[in-house]
Amino acid sequence: MxxxxxxxxxxxxxxxxxxxxxxxxxxxxxxxxxxxxxxxxxxxxxVARYRLAREAIIGCLCDGTRSPTKVAAERESLIERLGKPGNSSWAKDDIESSILALDRYAASSGQTVLSKxxxxxxxxxxxxxxxxxxxxxxxxxxxxxxxxxxxxxxxxxxxxxxxxxxxxxxxxxxxxxxxxxxxxxxxxxxxxxxxxxxxxxxxxxxxxxxxxxxxxxxxxxxxxxxxxxxxxxxxxxxxxxxx
Structure with missing residues (x-):
């Protein structure tokens, strides 16, 4: 057993x-x-929440161009992951929350020291x-x-x-x-x-x-x-x- x-x-x-x-x-x-x-x-x-958001934000920050295109690509990747079959309720909620976190990053990061x-x-x-x-x-x-x-x-x-x-x-x-x-x-x-x-x-x-x-x-x-x-x-x- x-x-x-x-x-x-x-x-x-x-x-x-x-x-x-x-x-x-x-x-x-x-x-x-x-x-x-x-x-x-x-x-x-x-299980750690927001792992996907953290990875996406790190990717955006370390992108030398700081281009909105990078943020858009990371967001699209999360949306694609959300649409895949087999996600548990927890996983769906975590992905949706990660998209919200990425949106907040996009709205605020340019107004902080991180942009400099x-x-x-x-x-x-x-x-x-x-x-x-x-x-x-x-x-x-x-x-x-x-x-x-x-x-x-x-x-x-x-x-x-x-x-x-x-x-x-x-x-x-x-x-x-x-x-x-x-x-x-x-x-x-x-x-x-x-x-x-x-x-x-x-x-x-x-x-x-x-x-x-x-x-x-x-x-x-x-x-x-x-x-x-x-x-x-x-x-x-x-x-x-x-x-």
Missing amino acids: PTSKPKYREAAHPQVSANQLAQYLLAGPSARKRIVQSARWQSTAV VTCKPVPGSVPPLIIADLRVKVTPDVILHQGDQVGAMVAMIAKGEKSTKVRTEQARTAAILVWQFAQKHLQKYGEVQRSLCVSYDVFEGTVTPPSANYVTRLKNIQDACEEIAAKWHTVPPPDDLES
Whole structure:
């Protein structure tokens, strides 16, 4: 009799995603416990949304011409994929949402710093940041070049999930983490410029660099990572974890 796929996969090392860390900084005690729990016991059923939108936006940003024709081609590719038979309801919804995200990118990107820099793909696999013995997975989408200066951008793609205040705070944390990543891994491409290390909220159409109080935010991130690492081996597993 075939064995069923386990619901969870336990992480081998203390680790969180940049998004989980940003959520942790804003969460209360109970929510923080759930975040650490979900980071340690990762659901095998979770599938990342907006993957197609992210790929299309990266393709448009890294296209040297920044031509509307490229955006139109990416959009047509998504529409063709939507029309293919065999798509599940989840897949159809994800493709439709990806088309909306691409449309928002097309409407807003020319009004941001992204229109004034050269974007290039991030080469190879991306190593995690190590903060207070915690592995933080920061995955920039493109490297930004402006003369001899470099930075990076991570796209935040989520439609109307949170209040503007929460989205702004998470964007600022993401920008700080991108800056830390750039300082660690992008020095070989040029002088890392803090203002070029940004998070891009696709649906809001806003680009956020590290805020002026970045020293305080860095300290808060350090403290949060120390706390997560300390809690890692004591947080209980999910109630439905198979014995």
